[in-house]
Amino acid sequence: MSLKINVDDVAKVLASIQDLANKQVLVGIPASKAERQEGDEEPINNAQLGYIHEYGAPASNIPARPFLNPGIARTQESINNHLKKAAKAAMDGNSEKVDVELNATGLIAQAGARNEINSGDFEALAPATLAARRRRGRTGDKPLIDTGQLRNSITYVIREKD
16 A cells, blocks of 8 residues: 655645634724714723623622623634634635634624624613613613614724734
8 A cells, every 4th residue: 555645735734724823813892993983972982881881880880781701602602613614724724714714703703792782681771871861862771772883893803813
C-alpha cells in the first residue's frame, strides 16, 4: 500500500486554523456606536444605558432587566453549530468559509439580544416612568423599548484577539 500526495495543503490549513484561533466575535454595544441621537434627553450613551439595564442601578431604583446575556444564551445552540462549521472550515483550509460562519455567529447572537429586548419578561416599568413617557408623547409600556435606539445599537464585530 502506498500513499500518494497530489496537493500539499498543510500550510494553507495551518494558516486557516491560526487565523480562526486569533479571531473573536464580540456582541454588544460598541463605544463607536453608542451615541444617542441629537435631541435625546438622555445624558448617557447607549452602551452606558445597556449596562444599567443589564445589571440594574439600585441607587436609582432601576431593577436589572438583563437582555444581552440571556438573549445570547437562548441562541447558544445555533451559535455552537456555526462555530463548529467555522472550525471544520479551518481544518479544510477554507478561510473564506471561516469568515462566513463567524459572521453568521455574530448575526445570530445580535438577533438573540435584540429579540430578548422585544420579547423578554422584564419587571414592569414604574408608574413615574410611564408618566414621564406619556409627557413625552409615548404610549408604550414595554421595558427597554422607548425609542428603539438601545435595541438597534446592539451589534457584533469580529476582531483579532489582543
